[in-house]
Amino acid sequence: MIDLLQVELKRTWIQFIRYPLEFVAGLIITTSVFYGLFISAKYMAGPSFAFGDRLDAVVVGYVLWSLNLYIINDVAIELQSEAQTGTLEQVFLSPWGSTRVFFARAIASLALRFALISAIVLILMTISGSRLSFPVTLLLPFLSLVMAGYGFAFLMGACALVFKRVQQILGIFQFLLLFLLAAPFEESTGLMQQLRFLLPMIPSSGLLRDLMARDLGLDWLTFGLALLNGVAYLALGLWVFRWAEKMAKKRGSLSGY
Amino acid sequence: MQLVNRPTTYDHPDPGKDSTATAAEKDIVLTTRGLSKAYGRGKKRFEAVRDVSLTLHRGEVLAFLGPNGAGKTTTIKMIAGLVRPDRGQVIVAGADPHRRTRALRNIGAVLEGNRNLYWRLTPEENLEYFGVLRQVPRKQAHRRGLELLARFGLEDKRDTPVQKLSRGMQQKVAIAVALIHNPQLLLLDEPTLGLDVEAGETVKALVRQIAQEGRAILLTTHQLDVAEELSDQVAIIRRGRIIAEQSTESLLQEFSGSTYKIEIQGPLPEEQRRRITQLGAVIEGAQVTYSGTPESLYALLAALQPLPILSVQRDRADLTQVFLKLVQDRQDSTL
Numbered sequence: 001m002i003d004l005l006q007v008e009l010k011r012t013w014i015q016f017i018r019y020p021l022e023f024v025a026g027l028i029i030t031t032s033v034f035y036g037l038f039i040s041a042k043y044m045a046g047p048s049f050a051f052g053d054r055l056d057a058v059v060v061g062y063v064l065w066s067l068n069l070y071i072i073n074d075v076a077i078e079l080q081s082e083a084q085t086g087t088l089e090q091v092f093l094s095p096w097g098s099t100r101v102f103f104a105r106a107i108a109s110l111a112l113r114f115a116l117i118s119a120i121v122l123i124l125m126t127i128s129g130s131r132l133s134f135p136v137t138l139l140l141p142f143l144s145l146v147m148a149g150y151g152f153a154f155l156m157g158a159c160a161l162v163f164k165r166v167q168q169i170l171g172i173f174q175f176l177l178l179f180l181l182a183a184p185f186e187e188s189t190g191l192m193q194q195l196r197f198l199l200p201m202i203p204s205s206g207l208l209r210d211l212m213a214r215d216l217g218l219d220w221l222t223f224g225l226a227l228l229n230g231v232a233y234l235a236l237g238l239w240v241f242r243w244a245e246k247m248a249k250k251r252g253s254l255s256g257y
Numbered sequence: 258m259q260l261v262n263r264p265t266t267y268d269h270p271d272p273g274k275d276s277t278a279t280a281a282e283k284d285i286v287l288t289t290r291g292l293s294k295a296y297g298r299g300k301k302r303f304e305a306v307r308d309v310s311l312t313l314h315r316g317e318v319l320a321f322l323g324p325n326g327a328g329k330t331t332t333i334k335m336i337a338g339l340v341r342p343d344r345g346q347v348i349v350a351g352a353d354p355h356r357r358t359r360a361l362r363n364i365g366a367v368l369e370g371n372r373n374l375y376w377r378l379t380p381e382e383n384l385e386y387f388g389v390l391r392q393v394p395r396k397q398a399h400r401r402g403l404e405l406l407a408r409f410g411l412e413d414k415r416d417t418p419v420q421k422l423s424r425g426m427q428q429k430v431a432i433a434v435a436l437i438h439n440p441q442l443l444l445l446d447e448p449t450l451g452l453d454v455e456a457g458e459t460v461k462a463l464v465r466q467i468a469q470e471g472r473a474i475l476l477t478t479h480q481l482d483v484a485e486e487l488s489d490q491v492a493i494i495r496r497g498r499i500i501a502e503q504s505t506e507s508l509l510q511e512f513s514g515s516t517y518k519i520e521i522q523g524p525l526p527e528e529q530r531r532r533i534t535q536l537g538a539v540i541e542g543a544q545v546t547y548s549g550t551p552e553s554l555y556a557l558l559a560a561l562q563p564l565p566i567l568s569v570q571r572d573r574a575d576l577t578q579v580f581l582k583l584v585q586d587r588q589d590s591t592l
Contacts, residue, residue, distance in 0.1 A: 003394060003395040004390070006389075006395060007385060007386045007390070010382070010385075011378065011382070014378060014382060015375070015377045018377045018378075019377075086368075086370065086371030086372040086373065087371070087372060087373065087374065087375060089334075089337075089339055089366075089368055089371060090366075090368075090371070090387065090390075090434075091390070092339055093337060093338070093339070093364065093366060094361065094390045095359055095360075095362045095391060095392045096358070096390065096392065097358050246341070249338075249339065249340055249341040250341045251296070252305075252331060252340040252341075254339055254340070255339075255368075255371065
C-alpha cells in the first residue's frame with residue numbers, strides 16, 4: 001500500500017509538472033481566482049460580512065472552501081477524465097480494488113494541493129494583512145474535515161460512475177459547499193447548535209476557525225464529534241462508491257462517458 | 258455442416274484418460290462457463306452474450322472472432338471482471354475475478370478504444386506505475402519494466418512521454434504494461450488495429466513470443482489474416498452465441514475443398530489427355546484441375562507420367578472464407 005501511495009504521488013506530480021507552462025498558468029489562475037473572490041467579498045459585504053467575525057475567519061473560510069472543493073471534485077473529475085482518455089478500465093483491473101486505488105490517489109492529490117494551498121494562504125495573508133496562527137492541534141480538525149470532504153468526493157465519484165455527467169451537480173455543489181464552510185454555524189444558537197454536528201464538515205470548519213482565527217484552544221469534545229462526523233461521511237461515501245462500482249459493472253458502463 | 262461448442266476437458270474429463278485430463282486441467286488458464294449478459298429492460302432488452310463457454314490452455318492463442326456487436330468485447334470484459342455477467346462463471350488461473358480481486362493478478366489486458374496508458378508519463382513511468390497498481394513491489398516493477406522495454410526494442414524511448422510515440426510504439430508499450438505483473442492470461446482486443454504494416458508485423462511477432470512463454474492469449478480482431486496467422490484455436494461468436502470453437506487448423510481443413518490444382522510442363526499427348534479427362538480432371542493449358550479423394554489423386558498423378566509436375570496444390574480455405582460462410586449460413590438459417 002505504501003508503494004501504491006508512492007507511485008500515485010509520483011504520477012500526480014509528474015502529470016502536474018510535465019508541462020511547466022501549464023503548471024505556472026494553473027498556479028497563477030488559482031491564486032488570481034482566489035484573490036478575486038477575496039477582494040470581491042470584501043467589496044460587496046463591507047467590514048460586517050457575515051462569513052466570519054473577522055477578516056481572518058473569512059480567509060480561513062475561503063481556504064477551506066477551495067481545498068474542499070478540490071477534494072470533492074477530485075474523484076469524480078478523475079473518473080470522468082480517465083473514462084474519456086481510456087485508462088479507467090486499466091485502473092479497475094487492479095487487484096488492489098478501485099476504492100483503495102482512488103483513496104491512494106486522493107491522498108496523493110491532497111498532498112500536492114495542500115502544498116499549493118499553503119502557498120496561497122501565505123500570499124493571501126500578505127495581501128489581506130491578516131495574521132493566522134497555525135498551532136499543531138490544527139491538524140486534528142483538518143483531518144476530520146478532509147475525511148468528510150473525501151466522503152463527499154466518493155459520493156460524487158459514485159455519481160460519476162452511475163450517471164456519467166456530473167458537471168452540473170459539481171457546479172451546484174460549489175455554492176452549497178461555500179455555505180457549509182464559510183457560514184459560522186458554531187456561533188448559531190438553539191437547535192442549530194446541536195444539528196450542526198450532523199451536517200457535513202461544519203463541526204470541523206468551526207473548530208478550524210476557532211484555532212486559526214479566534215486564537216481559541218481545541219475543544220476536545222467538539223473535536224470528538226467532528227471526527228465522528230468525518231468518519232461517518234467518509235464511510236458513507238466509500239459505501240456508496242462501492243455500490244456504484246457494482247452498478248456500473250452490472251450495467252457494463254464502467255468506461256462509458 | 259453443424260458446428261457445436263466443443264466440450265472442454267475441464268467440464269467433462271474423459272474417464273479413460275485420467276492422467277492426460279489432469280495434465281490438461283493443470284494447463285487450463287481460462288475457463289468460462291455459460292456466460293450470459295443482457296442489457297436494458299423490457300422491450301429495449303437485448304442479450305449481448307448467451308451461454309458462452311470457452312477454455313484456454315497455457316501457451317495457446319484463441320482468436321475470438323465475430324461481426325461488430327456480436328458480443329466479443331462484452332465477453333472479454335466479463336473475463337476481465339469489468340462487466341458483471343448475469344449468469345455463468347469465469348475462472349482465471351483457479352480464481353473468479355468477480356469474487357476475488359486476487360484473480361486480477363493473472364490478467365493482463367489491452368483494451369480496444371482505450372489508450373490503456375498515461376500519455377503524459379514515459380514508458381518507464383507507465384510500467385512502474387501499472388506494475389505497482391498490479392501489486393508488484395515498486396523496485397521489482399521498475400526492474401521488470403526496463404527488461405520489457407529492452408525486449409520490446411523501446412529502450413531509447415524509455416524517457417519519451419507516451420503521447421510523443423508512434424501508434425505502433427504506443428501499442429507495444431501497452432502490451433508491455435499488460436505483461437508487467439507476469440500474468441498467465443493476456444487479453445488483447447484488436448491488437449493490430451490502426452497499425453501500419455511494419456508495426457502490425459512487430460506486434461504479431463510479440464504475440465507469438467508471449468504465447469511461447471506459456472501464457473494464454475485471447476485476442477479479438479477484425480483482421481482475419483492476423484487471426485489465422487496467430488491463433489491455435491478459433492471461437493466465432495454471432496449475436497452473442499458461439500457458433501464455432503475448434504482448432505484453427507481443423508476448422509480450415511473442414512472448410513477446405515477437395516479440389517487440387519496441378520501445374521505441368523509441356524503439351525499433353527492426345528491419348529494421355531483422354532485418360533486424364535476420363536479420371537474426371539479438367540485440363541486448361543498447363544493446369545489440371547481435379548476434384549476427388551486424396552487417394553484417387555495418385556491415379557491421376559500416375560496418368561500424368563512422365564510429364565514434369567511443377568506444383569500440386571490443394572484449394573485451401575482461409576479464415577475469411579470460413580468466417581463469412583459460418584456467419585452467413587447462420588444468418589440464412591435464422592431468416
